[in-house]
Amino acid sequence: MTKPKILVTGATGKTGYALVEQLRAHDWPVRAVASRIDGRSEALQKLGAEVVVADMYDPEQMYQAVCGTQRAYYLPLMRPYMIQAANAFAVAARDAGLEHVVQMSQWTSSSNHPTPMTRQTWLIDRVFRLIPRVAHTIFNPGMFADNFLRTIDFAALLGVYPVLMGTSKSAPISNDDMARCAATLLMQGPEKHAGRSYHPTGSQLLDGREMAGIVAGVVGHKVVAVDLPLVMFRKVARMQRIDPYQIALLVRYVEDNKQGTFSFEGGVTDVMRELTGKPAETFAITAARYASEPFAKQTIGNRLRALWNFAITPFYPAYDLDGYLRKLHVPVPAQTLHCMQDPQWRDAHAAQMQTSIDRSRNVVEVPNETLPHFTRA
Incomplete structure (x- = not known):
C-alpha cells in the first residue's frame, strides 16, 4: 500500500530536520518546506526528502507546497506575524484537500499571555480546529x-x-523526542489521533x-x-x-x-513511552x-x-x-496574565494532566470541539 506523503514545515530547523530523519528512516515519502536552497536543504535531499522552497506567509506558495501531500507537520514560525503564516497554511490545507495536520503548540498557549507568540499560538490552535474536513492533532511540549x-x-x-x-x-524535552512524537502521530494518522492533544x-x-x-x-x-x-x-x-x-x-x-x-x-508525563514505546x-x-x-x-x-x-x-x-x-x-x-495567574489556563491544563492520571496513561485525549473557550456572561 502506498504511504501518504507528509509535508514538513520548518524542515531545516532543529525539530523539523530530526522529524524528516525519523520519517525517512521508516521509508515515508516526505516533502520538506525550506525558505531557500542551502546546505541544510541539501542535507534534507540527501535523506531522500523532496525539498520545495516556499514563503510561508504567501497563500499561493503554500498551496503549491501542500498540493499532492496528504498529511502535514505544522511548526509555527517564531516570528512576530506568525498568525498570517498559519492562516495561509490553513487556507492551503483546505483548498488542497489535506487529510491530517499535526501541529506543534505550546504548553503555555493562552489568549492573554504577555508574549505575542503564545497569544497567537492560542488562536492557531483554534483556527486549525476549524479547517473543514482536515483532521487536527496538537502536541504541546513544555520547556525545550x-x-x-x-x-x-x-x-x-x-x-x-x-x-x-x-x-x-x-x-525539559529534547528535539529528538519531539521529532519522535510528531513522527508517530503522522505515521499512525488521523484514524488514531484526530481531535487529540498530547503533552510530551x-x-x-x-x-x-x-x-x-x-x-x-x-x-x-x-x-x-x-x-x-x-x-x-x-x-x-x-x-x-x-x-x-x-x-x-x-x-x-x-x-x-x-x-x-x-x-x-x-510536570512530567509518560506520553513519549505511550506513543512511541x-x-x-x-x-x-x-x-x-x-x-x-x-x-x-x-x-x-x-x-x-x-x-x-x-x-x-x-x-x-x-x-x-x-x-x-x-x-x-x-x-x-x-x-496580560502569566499562565499560573490565569484561572482558565489552570483549569484546562489541570484537567489535561488529571485525565492522564485517571486513565493510568499519560496520553491525553482532548477532542477539538472541547478546547476551552472564553467564559462569557
Missing part, C-alpha cells in the same frame, strides 16, 4: 532541553553552568543546579552553577546573535517557569549529545574563545527587548 544546553560550552570549557530560572523546575515532556523535573550536576557528569569535571541575571542573559544573547524576538519570548517563559507553569500538576530520553543523554558538538569540545582554541567571551560579556550592550517589542506594534490585550 535546547534552552538549557545552548551554553554547555561554558560548562565544558570553564566549569560554569549559567542558571537563569533560579530553583524553579521543569521537565522530558523524563525528570529538574532545577538549574540539578542540571549543572548532570552536565558535570557528562563533561567529566566539576561544574559550578551560577545564577545569571536577566540583563547578563540579554548580553549573552546579543553576543551570540540570537534573534531578539526569540529572547523577548524566552524572558517571559523564564517568569512562567519561576511561577511553576512547567511543573504544574507534577520508548520513554523520553534523560537530560544526561541529551546533554551528552550537545557536549559532543564542535563548539563544546574541550580544545585549547575553544577554551581561549570561551574565556574571551566570558571576560567581555559584562561590557557588551544588552538587547533592549521592551523597545524592540514596542517597535513591532503587536496588539496587546488590556490585561
Whole structure:
C-alpha cells in the first residue's frame, strides 16, 4: 500500500530536520518546506526528502507546497506575524484537500499571555480546529532541553553552568523526542489521533543546579552553577546573535517557569513511552549529545574563545527587548496574565494532566470541539 506523503514545515530547523530523519528512516515519502536552497536543504535531499522552497506567509506558495501531500507537520514560525503564516497554511490545507495536520503548540498557549507568540499560538490552535474536513492533532511540549544546553560550552570549557530560572523546575524535552512524537502521530494518522492533544515532556523535573550536576557528569569535571541575571542573559544573547524576538519570548517563559507553569500538576508525563514505546530520553543523554558538538569540545582554541567571551560579556550592550517589542506594534490585550495567574489556563491544563492520571496513561485525549473557550456572561 502506498504511504501518504507528509509535508514538513520548518524542515531545516532543529525539530523539523530530526522529524524528516525519523520519517525517512521508516521509508515515508516526505516533502520538506525550506525558505531557500542551502546546505541544510541539501542535507534534507540527501535523506531522500523532496525539498520545495516556499514563503510561508504567501497563500499561493503554500498551496503549491501542500498540493499532492496528504498529511502535514505544522511548526509555527517564531516570528512576530506568525498568525498570517498559519492562516495561509490553513487556507492551503483546505483548498488542497489535506487529510491530517499535526501541529506543534505550546504548553503555555493562552489568549492573554504577555508574549505575542503564545497569544497567537492560542488562536492557531483554534483556527486549525476549524479547517473543514482536515483532521487536527496538537502536541504541546513544555520547556525545550535546547534552552538549557545552548551554553554547555561554558560548562565544558570553564566549569560554569549559567542558571537563569533560579530553583524553579521543569521537565525539559529534547528535539529528538519531539521529532519522535510528531513522527508517530503522522505515521499512525488521523484514524488514531484526530481531535487529540498530547503533552510530551522530558523524563525528570529538574532545577538549574540539578542540571549543572548532570552536565558535570557528562563533561567529566566539576561544574559550578551560577545564577545569571536577566540583563547578563540579554548580553549573552546579543553576543551570540540570537534573534531578539526569540529572547523577548524566552524572558517571559523564564517568569512562567519561576511561577511553576512547567511543573504544574507534577510536570512530567509518560506520553513519549505511550506513543512511541520508548520513554523520553534523560537530560544526561541529551546533554551528552550537545557536549559532543564542535563548539563544546574541550580544545585549547575553544577554551581561549570561551574565556574571551566570558571576560567581555559584562561590557557588551544588552538587547533592549521592551523597545524592540514596542517597535513591532503587536496588539496587546488590556490585561496580560502569566499562565499560573490565569484561572482558565489552570483549569484546562489541570484537567489535561488529571485525565492522564485517571486513565493510568499519560496520553491525553482532548477532542477539538472541547478546547476551552472564553467564559462569557
